[in-house]
Amino acid sequence: MIEDSQPVPSTSASTSKVPNSAASRAPNSSSSRAPNSRAPISSSKEDDPDSLVRRLAGPSAGKAGLATDQSDINRIIAEASKGSKFYENEKRKDKDLTERIDKILKLRDEVTRGVDLAKVEAGVDALLTELEGKRDLSQTIVHVDMDAFYANVELLDNPSLKGKPFGVGHGVLTTASYDARKFGVRSGMAGFIAKKLCPELIFVKNHFARYSEMSKKIMAVFQRYDADMCPMSCDEAYLNVTGYCKEHGITAEECVSEMRAKVEEETKLTVSAGIAPNKMLAKNKPNGQYCLPFEREAIMDFMNKLSIRKIPGIGRVNERLLESIGIKTCGDIYIHRAVVSLMDKQFGLHFLIQTYLGIASNVVQPHAREERKSIGAERTFNTLGDKEKLLQKLEEVAQELEDDMEHSGWTGRTVTLKYKLDTYQVFTRARSCDRWVNKKEELFKLGKELLLPELPLKLRLIGLRVTKLKDLRAEDSVAGIKRFFEPAKAEDEGSNKKRKLDGSPQVHGASAEVLQEAMPGFHEDNDADMVEYPEDDDGAVDEDVFTPASPSKKPKSKAHSSRTSKPALLAEQECPICGKTMEVDNQGLNDHIDFCLSRDVILQAQTEASVEGRPASKRKNKR
DNA sequence: GCGGATCAC
DNA sequence: TATGGTGATCCGC
Numbered sequence: 001m002i003e004d005s006q007p008v009p010s011t012s013a014s015t016s017k018v019p020n021s022a023a024s025r026a027p028n029s030s031s032s033r034a035p036n037s038r039a040p041i042s043s044s045k046e047d048d049p050d051s052l053v054r055r056l057a058g059p060s061a062g063k064a065g066l067a068t069d070q071s072d073i074n075r076i077i078a079e080a081s082k083g084s085k086f087y088e089n090e091k092r093k094d095k096d097l098t099e100r101i102d103k104i105l106k107l108r109d110e111v112t113r114g115v116d117l118a119k120v121e122a123g124v125d126a127l128l129t130e131l132e133g134k135r136d137l138s139q140t141i142v143h144v145d146m147d148a149f150y151a152n153v154e155l156l157d158n159p160s161l162k163g164k165p166f167g168v169g170h171g172v173l174t175t176a177s178y179d180a181r182k183f184g185v186r187s188g189m190a191g192f193i194a195k196k197l198c199p200e201l202i203f204v205k206n207h208f209a210r211y212s213e214m215s216k217k218i219m220a221v222f223q224r225y226d227a228d229m230c231p232m233s234c235d236e237a238y239l240n241v242t243g244y245c246k247e248h249g250i251t252a253e254e255c256v257s258e259m260r261a262k263v264e265e266e267t268k269l270t271v272s273a274g275i276a277p278n279k280m281l282a283k284n285k286p287n288g289q290y291c292l293p294f295e296r297e298a299i300m301d302f303m304n305k306l307s308i309r310k311i312p313g314i315g316r317v318n319e320r321l322l323e324s325i326g327i328k329t330c331g332d333i334y335i336h337r338a339v340v341s342l343m344d345k346q347f348g349l350h351f352l353i354q355t356y357l358g359i360a361s362n363v364v365q366p367h368a369r370e371e372r373k374s375i376g377a378e379r380t381f382n383t384l385g386d387k388e389k390l391l392q393k394l395e396e397v398a399q400e401l402e403d404d405m406e407h408s409g410w411t412g413r414t415v416t417l418k419y420k421l422d423t424y425q426v427f428t429r430a431r432s433c434d435r436w437v438n439k440k441e442e443l444f445k446l447g448k449e450l451l452l453p454e455l456p457l458k459l460r461l462i463g464l465r466v467t468k469l470k471d472l473r474a475e476d477s478v479a480g481i482k483r484f485f486e487p488a489k490a491e492d493e494g495s496n497k498k499r500k501l502d503g504s505p506q507v508h509g510a511s512a513e514v515l516q517e518a519m520p521g522f523h524e525d526n527d528a529d530m531v532e533y534p535e536d537d538d539g540a541v542d543e544d545v546f547t548p549a550s551p552s553k554k555p556k557s558k559a560h561s562s563r564t565s566k567p568a569l570l571a572e573q574e575c576p577i578c579g580k581t582m583e584v585d586n587q588g589l590n591d592h593i594d595f596c597l598s599r600d601v602i603l604q605a606q607t608e609a610s611v612e613g614r615p616a617s618k619r620k621n622k623r
Numbered sequence: 624g625c626g627g628a629t630c631a632c
Numbered sequence: 633t634a635t636g637g638t639g640a641t642c643c644g645c
Binding site for chain 1: 633634635636637638639640641
């Protein structure tokens with residue numbers, strides 16, 4: 001199996017601005033712009049820069065294939081945002097990034113001056129050959145994800161929504177139905193913006209308990225095809241079906257067709273799948289659906305046209321940085337390999353070359369509990385400036401965190417306070433201590449010590465996170481408890497080592513617990529296209545991903561009328577998630593479960609990057 | 624060890 | 633008229 005390689009792009013640079021200048025030699029190629037769009041006709045010069053308009057469209061905007069007329073939609077979004085603090089913050093970030101790019105370009109000019117690029121390219125070609133030798137086409141990796149998961153579950157439960165544009169979620173949408181997506185409505189979009197794009201838009205509440213229920217069914221199906229399947233969220237997973245196909249004497253396509261049919265049969269929900277020799281290719285669903293020939297040529301050809309933004313680890317920032325040196329597609333990486341090589345620190349040569357070759361990790365393993373690095377809670381609220389009120393928010397967050405840590409069995413040594421100003425700027429303040437912390441009073445006290453010196457501030461978010469974790473369920477509980485009372489010192493790290501690869505079974509933990517832990521966080525994702533998968537590339541259109549917020553706990557709730565319609569049927573019920581018992585009716589229990597699911601749970605997942613190289617990003621930013 | 628940044632989901 | 637939450641990683645100090 002191939003381990004992913006390295007770091008990725010990153011940034012950094014010196015300062016100042018630079019008139020692009022020579023550049024290596026920007027060959028036209030795809031790096032040049034679409035002829036149409038960029039006419040200098042940008043009438044109003046004080047218009048938002050193109051980069052800002054794109055930024056305001058949200059993280060998902062660039063990721064999906066989206067129609068080419070996206071610019072109109074972006075305009076509307078930018079217009080609706082204008083003047084808000086959110087907008088100003090985005091503008092600031094866009095400006096900072098633009099400056100950062102100027103520095104990079106200047107650095108590039110310095111670094112390439114008088115250099116024999118052909119020679120540099122020759123060196124890269126040697127690396128290329130070396131990496132090519134590591135190509136592994138022996139494994140059959142599948143990436144599956146549900147089509148518009150939340151929206152389709154809602155559709156299942158409320159058929160009258162069929163054919164109508166609707167969004168799931170309140171202030172911010174967790175999902176947009178296909179009919180809403182036609183208007184440019186996306187998950188993660190603020191409700192009022194969505195309404196502007198689509199006045200007819202219907203808002204539907206989230207029903208997390210339902211999604212969880214369906215998710216379990218789906219995952220159970222996937223697991224039949226790969227016991228080591230790795231769930232990435234409630235509607236997405238990677239599988240290695242090499243063994244299954246061999247055992248049953250079937251092809252990957254047959255296997256996946258069958259699996260998809262099973263999911264649909266058992267849940268009435270549809271699932272998209274990509275089959276390829278590694279995770280990156282599978283996720284990009286070559287040809288929209290299904291298989292890409294497991295051959296070097298086909299893979300190289302596919303990669304050549306693939307937008308750099310589709311590569312995991314390349315987000316909006318890295319996309320712009322790479323674009324600034326002429327790299328928009330993976331094929332462009334080769335064209336500009338000399339510059340990438342000379343600026344390895346900034347861009348990550350190894351990672352990019354691997355990406356160009358279409359080589360990535362093909363290791364699929366579920367995430368182990370002991371890989372967890374942190375646990376936290378945070379809450380957004382209407383801007384507050386009053387000290388007492390802020391402390392109250394902090395206390396609430398501390399309580400939530402305690403509940404979570406207790407429920408999941410963790411304690412830790414370092415507490416980090418996070419706060420967001422009303423300007424949307426984010427800051428963190430941390431403190432490590434000598435004892436293990438997981439109780440509300442401790443969390444609150446430490447948080448307070450970190451927050452008070454910063455006041456006065458006007459905040460819109462407060463969060464707490466604990467790191468340097470110790471697993472209170474590791475080993476036998478006796479040792480775990482014993483340690484809890486011992487002074488926190490570096491030695492114990494044993495519990496956090498990865499013992500996952502030694503084949504030992506998943507330690508113990510109640511089966512219910514294990515199941516819960518395996519349940520990934522919730523978020524809606526991907527556009528899975530509203531169409532059939534086109535023949536040509538550009539088939540699959542991954543869009544964005546949005547993890548739902550916890551249910552808004554209306555702090556104000558004046559005229560709350562809930563009392564008026566309290567149904568009968570009250571009964572002592574136990575929440576399957578947190579175990580708490582309460583006297584409620586079914587609706588009440590459901591609401592509580594929704595609450596639990598939305599804030600609690602949370603996958604241990606995610607740690608995959610540390611196991612297989614990740615394309616992380618390294619940036620380097622001053623200030 | 625801390626703080627800022629970027630990213631995935 | 634209200635632009636999320638959880639977790640990870642990397643870099644520079």
